[in-house]
Amino acid sequence: MAPTAIYTPSPSQITSEVKKSLMNGSSPHEIVKGPALAIGSLDTAQDGKYQSLLLRLDAQEGRTAERQMLDRLIDGAISLAPSNYASIHILLSPSEYTSLSPSLPSLLQQTLTGLTPLGTLHLLNLTAGFLSLPHELTLAGFMIIESVRDGPDARIVAQKPLPIATPLPSALPIRRKTDPAKQSSKKALWALSSPSTPTIDAEALLTAADRERPVPTCDPVIVGAPRRKKACKNCSCGLAELEAEEAKSGKVVLLDSDNAVEVEAGDMAKSLIAAAKAAPKATSSCGSCFLGDAFRCASCPYLGAFMTMLFMSAQNSENLLKRSACIQPG
Amino acid sequence: MSTHGAGDRESYQHSSASRELLILYATETGTAQETADRIARECRRVHFHCRVQSMDAYPPGTLISEHLVIFVVSTTGWGAEPRAMSSLWNMLLRSDLPNDLFEDMDFCVFGLGDTAYEKFCWPAKKLSRRMQSLGGYEICSRGEGDEQHRMGVDGALDPWIEGLLEVLTQLYPLPHEQDNIPAGRPPPRVSLSNVGSDTSLDPDPLDEDTKFHTASVKCNRRITAEDWFQDVRHFEFSFEDNIKYNPGDVAVIHPSAAASEVDTFLVTMGWANVADDFFTIEHTMLDQTLPDHLPKIVSLRILFTRYLDFNAVPRRSFFQLLRYFATDELEREKLNEFVSIEGADEMYDYCQRVKRTTWEVLSEFRSARIPREYVFDLFPPLRPREFSIASSIEFHPREIHLCVAIVRYRTKLKIHRKGVCTSYLSGLKLGDTLRIGLRKGFISLPTDPNTPVVCVGPGTGIAPMRAVIEQRIDEGHTNTTLYFGCRSAHKDQHYHTEWESHAEEQKLCYRVACSRDGPEGVKRTYVQDLMKEDAQYIWTMLGQQRGILIISGSSNKMPTAVREAVRGAVERFGGRSNAEAVEYVAAMEREGRLIEECWS
Numbered sequence: 064m065a066p067t068a069i070y071t072p073s074p075s076q077i078t079s080e081v082k083k084s085l086m087n088g089s090s091p092h093e094i095v096k097g098p099a100l101a102i103g104s105l106d107t108a109q110d111g112k113y114q115s116l117l118l119r120l121d122a123q124e125g126r127t128a129e130r131q132m133l134d135r136l137i138d139g140a141i142s143l144a145p146s147n148y149a150s151i152h153i154l155l156s157p158s159e160y161t162s163l164s165p166s167l168p169s170l171l172q173q174t175l176t177g178l179t180p181l182g183t184l185h186l187l188n189l190t191a192g193f194l195s196l197p198h199e200l201t202l203a204g205f206m207i208i209e210s211v212r213d214g215p216d217a218r219i220v221a222q223k224p225l226p227i228a229t230p231l232p233s234a235l236p237i238r239r240k241t242d243p244a245k246q247s248s249k250k251a252l253w254a255l256s257s258p259s260t261p262t263i264d265a266e267a268l269l270t271a272a273d274r275e276r277p278v279p280t281c282d283p284v285i286v287g288a289p290r291r292k293k294a295c296k297n298c299s300c301g302l303a304e305l306e307a308e309e310a311k312s313g314k315v316v317l318l319d320s321d322n323a324v325e326v327e328a329g330d331m332a333k334s335l336i337a338a339a340k341a342a343p344k345a346t347s348s349c350g351s352c353f354l355g356d357a358f359r360c361a362s363c364p365y366l367g368a369f370m371t372m373l374f375m376s377a378q379n380s381e382n383l384l385k386r387s388a389c390i391q392p393g
Numbered sequence: 394m395s396t397h398g399a400g401d402r403e404s405y406q407h408s409s410a411s412r413e414l415l416i417l418y419a420t421e422t423g424t425a426q427e428t429a430d431r432i433a434r435e436c437r438r439v440h441f442h443c444r445v446q447s448m449d450a451y452p453p454g455t456l457i458s459e460h461l462v463i464f465v466v467s468t469t470g471w472g473a474e475p476r477a478m479s480s481l482w483n484m485l486l487r488s489d490l491p492n493d494l495f496e497d498m499d500f501c502v503f504g505l506g507d508t509a510y511e512k513f514c515w516p517a518k519k520l521s522r523r524m525q526s527l528g529g530y531e532i533c534s535r536g537e538g539d540e541q542h543r544m545g546v547d548g549a550l551d552p553w554i555e556g557l558l559e560v561l562t563q564l565y566p567l568p569h570e571q572d573n574i575p576a577g578r579p580p581p582r583v584s585l586s587n588v589g590s591d592t593s594l595d596p597d598p599l600d601e602d603t604k605f606h607t608a609s610v611k612c613n614r615r616i617t618a619e620d621w622f623q624d625v626r627h628f629e630f631s632f633e634d635n636i637k638y639n640p641g642d643v644a645v646i647h648p649s650a651a652a653s654e655v656d657t658f659l660v661t662m663g664w665a666n667v668a669d670d671f672f673t674i675e676h677t678m679l680d681q682t683l684p685d686h687l688p689k690i691v692s693l694r695i696l697f698t699r700y701l702d703f704n705a706v707p708r709r710s711f712f713q714l715l716r717y718f719a720t721d722e723l724e725r726e727k728l729n730e731f732v733s734i735e736g737a738d739e740m741y742d743y744c745q746r747v748k749r750t751t752w753e754v755l756s757e758f759r760s761a762r763i764p765r766e767y768v769f770d771l772f773p774p775l776r777p778r779e780f781s782i783a784s785s786i787e788f789h790p791r792e793i794h795l796c797v798a799i800v801r802y803r804t805k806l807k808i809h810r811k812g813v814c815t816s817y818l819s820g821l822k823l824g825d826t827l828r829i830g831l832r833k834g835f836i837s838l839p840t841d842p843n844t845p846v847v848c849v850g851p852g853t854g855i856a857p858m859r860a861v862i863e864q865r866i867d868e869g870h871t872n873t874t875l876y877f878g879c880r881s882a883h884k885d886q887h888y889h890t891e892w893e894s895h896a897e898e899q900k901l902c903y904r905v906a907c908s909r910d911g912p913e914g915v916k917r918t919y920v921q922d923l924m925k926e927d928a929q930y931i932w933t934m935l936g937q938q939r940g941i942l943i944i945s946g947s948s949n950k951m952p953t954a955v956r957e958a959v960r961g962a963v964e965r966f967g968g969r970s971n972a973e974a975v976e977y978v979a980a981m982e983r984e985g986r987l988i989e990e991c992w993s
Contacts, residue, residue: 165972246457249494253457253484262486268522269515277508277539355757357727357743367807369753 095181097149099128102136106156112188116154128152133159136173137166143177151178152185160189171203175271178223183208189217204271412441412565414461419448419478419516423773425467425505426682427710428538428550432463432503433680434579435554439561443680449477453484462500463557464520470948470991472512474519476779476832482516485523496528499564503536503553505546513537533560543737545745547709578717581766582681585672588690592671598686599647605828606634608793610821616796618884624799625853625887626819627783630829632791638782640860641836641990644793644829647686647699647777648817655698658752662763668694684774693765701772703752704813706745711754714771721760728758747804778814779832781945781990783856785863793829796856796887836861836943836988842870845940847931849955851878851906851920854946855887857990861943866900874902874934878920878951880909921951924958931959932966936977941986948991956987 099120103113120128129148133155135141151174155163163170174184184205186196196219197207205221359366414436418429426447433443443463456462467475474482502524504517514537521535536553538546599605612629650658659668669692676683684700697703712731719725731740744754751772755761763771784794799819800812821827838846838861846865850858855877865873875892879885886905895901904927908917924931934940942959944952956978964974981987 246497249491250454250457252489252491253494254454256484256487256489258483260487260489262483263488265482265486265519265523268519268526270522273515273518273522276511277513354723356749357754357757358723367747367805369756369806369808 095149095179097179097182098126098147099124100131100143100148100151100177101128102131102133102151102153104133104155104159106159107154107188108132110156113154116152116187120152133163133170137163137170143173145176146179148177148182149179150183150185152187154187156188157190164195167199168203171199171205172271172274175204175223176275180223180225182223184221184223186219186221189219202267411460412439414441414443414463415459416443416445416463416465417448417451417481418445418465419467419475420465421467421469421475421477423705423776424546424708425465425475427708427773428503428505428546429463429465430681431550431710432465432554432557435558436561437680439558439565440567441561441565445680445682447477447682448481451481453481456481457494459498462498464500464502464517464524466502466504466514466517466520468504468506468510468512468514468516471510472515474516478516482520485520485527490527492526493528495524496530498524498529499532500524500529501531501533501535501557501560503538503550505538505540507540509541513539532564533557543741544734545709545737545741578714579770580678581764582676582678582683582769583766584675584677585766586675587670587672590671592690594671594690595688598688599828602686602828602830605645605830606632606636607826608632608829610823610825610827611792613819613821613823616887618881621881621884623885624801624819625885626795626797626799627888628795628797628818628821629784629789630793630795630827632793632829634791636786636791636793636831638786638793638831639834639836640782640785640838640864641834641857641988642782642860643779643832643834644782644795645777645779645832646814646818646827646829648775648814650698650702650704650775650813651816651820652698654704655694658697658703659693661752661756664693664765667765668692681770682774683769685777693768696768697772700775701768702775702813703772704750704811705773706748707751707754708745709740711751711771712740712744714767715758715761718761718763718767719758720762724758724760747806748810749806753806775813777830781834781857781860783859785860785867787867788863794859796853796859798853834990836990837985838864839941843872843938845872845874845934845938846870847874847876847934847940847942848945849876849920849924849943850945851876851951852885852946853887854944854991857945858943859888859891862895862901866895871900872934872938872940873900874904876904876906876920876923878906878908880907882907882910919951919954921954921958924955925961928958928962929966931962935959935981935986936963936967939986941988942981943988943990945990946992948989952989952991959987 101116101120107113117128178184197210200207200221206224207219208222209220211218356366416429416433418425420426429445433445436443466478469475502517502521504514506514517535521531525531533556536549538549540546542548608630611631612627614627615624616627617623617625659665671690671692673690687700709732712728716725716728719728730736743749780795780797782793783796784792797815797818799815802810804810836857846861848858848861858875862873862875892901892903896903904923906918906920906923908919911917935942944955960974960978963969963977964971969977
């Protein structure tokens with residue numbers, strides 16, 4: 064698997080404030096200041112370990128750390144505000160860490176999202192045997208900065224990296240000079256690599272940020288105005304209701320390629336013949352009706368009709384429709 | 394990104410002599426191709442010349458010698474890469490490639506996708522990470538175009554291009570005298586010159602392409618009931634060539650526009666008098682793509698019958714270019730409105746949402762005077778379409794069968810929308826000839842006679858499954874199972890007489906779910922429901938006997954539901970836990986025992 068990018072904070076981010084706190088003996092990893100979150104569980108609340116953690120954090124930070132129970136996070140009952148916490152501390156009992164493993168990737172993603180860049184995740188009260196944790200952390204996009212295997216204080220501390228800068232600063236890239244011997248050996252490697260060579264798992268290349276579910280941009284709904292989107296499944300902005308109403312009143316036909324709409328050439332011909340009949344008599348106050356849909360207003364009765372159809376006789380309109388329907392018996 | 398050794402670093406300015414780069418695109422519906430053309434045009438502003446190629450036309454061995462590459466990658470289905478990308482992508486994924494393989498390459502990626510899908514731009518994201526892990530240097534961050542944006546893909550593309558040009562200027566500074574070229578109306582990508590009517594035409598490039606074979610129509614028969622809403626056809630094509638193909642392989646067909654439609658279109662454009670005059674095409678702007686298999690000498694009629702698509706739904710770039718040709722002020726104003734940020738929703742509502750075609754738009758903007766030189770810039774290429782082959786060559790020598798649903802639907806517009814290629818196919822008469830190409834698919838059948846095969850192919854997904862079943866029967870296997878799903882036993886149960894006959898002869902186990910035949914109010918039965926009923930049988934076939942599962946059809950919820958049915962069988966009868974059963978199904982896929990041939 065490709066190593067994730069490794070970043071260290073640029074000198075400008077280690078302010079005098081931060082340097083002071085480093086010298087004052089606070090944890091060397093709290094490079095950013097901000098709220099802390101302590102995640103505990105039933106077991107660690109019962110045996111008092113969680114309370115000890117809270118006391119320690121409150122004293123360290125000088126403010127109350129936020130508290131959450133693990134299962135609320137796993138069940139999706141709550142979600143963490145993005146880029147909010149400077150540190151997240153997880154304290155579970157050994158058996159709870161074991162049963163956590165199916166949900167671990169999802170939990171790590173949530174904590175990664177909740178941390179500010181350079182924020183730290185502390186997995187506390189570990190016992191030896193959690194050897195897969197560093198791998199899972201790296202996969203999720205974290206960088207391990209401390210790992211204590213044994214003893215009562217066994218823990219792993221991981222850091223959320225800085226986002227990738229875009230685009231380049233004014234410095235030019237540092238590049239190797241092209242070595243011709245190396246070049247030809249690489250050419251050979253590339254050309255001769257055989258189709259039977261096993262491939263890597265492409266999805267493992269993606270970082271947590273890559274996998275983050277995109278949030279579709281939701282402009283506020285304006286009734287009657289043209290719209291781009293269909294309503295989302297769990298629409299919360301009222302677009303779904305509006306579409307349902309429109310579907311009922313028959314004004315708008317939504318494109319749905321899953322369920323092809325049954326063809327009724329009959330009633331379409333009828334409406335068009337009616338429009339064609341009305342054409343010479345219809346007076347248009349705006350004069351735009353005959354210019355085409357691009358220029359018609361929203362209440363124009365000719366919407367959707369093509370200009371040529373309006374000037375055809377009724378019979379020709381019907382023929383045009385029949386031709387466009389073109390079912391050819393095999 | 395790979396880290397370079399500290400010892401032999403050297404910074405150097407790139408030579409300004411070779412202001413050249415490669416744009417590799419992977420397109421499914423033509424959008425990525427158009428985007429690649431656009432990026433190439435914009436690179437002219439910083440005096441860069443681009444070579445623009447489709448990934449499946451680019452000789453992969455030369456990638457190692459490229460110094461500067463822009464990848465333009467679409468997303469298809471539920472997050473898969475376009476077919477044109479698969480071959481190169483699988484090469485890039487080989488695990489024996491060193492992490493400094495592309496250390497001499499600068500690259501960047503622009504992805505096209507839709508944020509309505511969870512795996513938004515995943516092919517582009519994976520490509521960017523992979524090139525980095527192989528030592529490539531990403532010169533600017535990945536662009537991610539979103540169909541859901543008000544301005545569609547352009548919402549991300551416009552600013553990304555500006556960022557790209559800035560980076561290119563930094564990396565490859567211009568000599569002082571040359572300023573950036575400002576944007577404006579681009580020159581046409583071709584130059585056309587009339588030739589005499591007695592000029593002999595060169596052979597048709599498609600006829601010369603040995604990947605294509607001449608076929609003659611043997612059968613074009615509707616297999617859904619006459620009163621059924623969907624028109625599904627069974628086609629049989631016969632060949633003189635001794636063609637060879639395997640189940641899962643795909644037929645490639647170039648559609649032609651209907652002669653009467655081409656005629657009417659040419660009249661609309663005011664080209665009726667010159668429709669059959671021949672001219673030569675000279676490709677002057679080499680950084681812009683042209684349609685495949687384009688002859689050197691054509692007429693407008695030939696161009697619009699076989700090479701350019703006037704029935705395509707135009708994109709934003711079409712409206713931008715059309716502005717230069719509209720002579721009426723009202724029309725020009727409207728076009729300017731459409732391409733503005735404020736007018737983006739209106740243009741979408743007018744055009745893309747209702748699937749209004751280029752021809753229909755042009756018939757409403759009648760003042761537009763389009764010089765014929767610009768037809769390649771305004772009309773997209775008429776793309777070939779692909780169809781899974783529904784027959785086994787062993788069963789039907791020198792023949793290809795297809796099972797195709799003719800695309801026809803309604804939007805707000807009063808005239809029906811039609812699929813370009815399926816309309817062409819539906820109009821084929823017995824004895825008509827056409828060229829058909831073959832593309833390899835991804836199904837490989839087991840050779841061991843004890844390995845069973847389970848096919849799940851609802852709807853037109855039945856096409857490759859018919860190929861598989863015919864092949865299996867021809868090879869003497871009797872352990873093939875078919876789960877077929879349709880809506881009505883009597884109206885769209887494709888090929889049921891064949892399945893029933895094979896089943897009677899004990900050569901096939903046939904299970905069918907007719908989803909709308911049940912009484913009102915009762916939950917509909919789908920293939921996955923049958924598989925759940927047959928959980929023990931599924932475990933026996935796929936688990937105990939280590940069989941293969943092939944899923945084919947619409948890539949909506951069906952494949953996931955089928956996987957879930959298998960997972961359930963593994964848990965119930967395979968003695969696994971829930972998590973283990975999930976892993977079992979994933980392992981099946983890795984081992985090639987679960988193959989998915991689905992399309993969106």
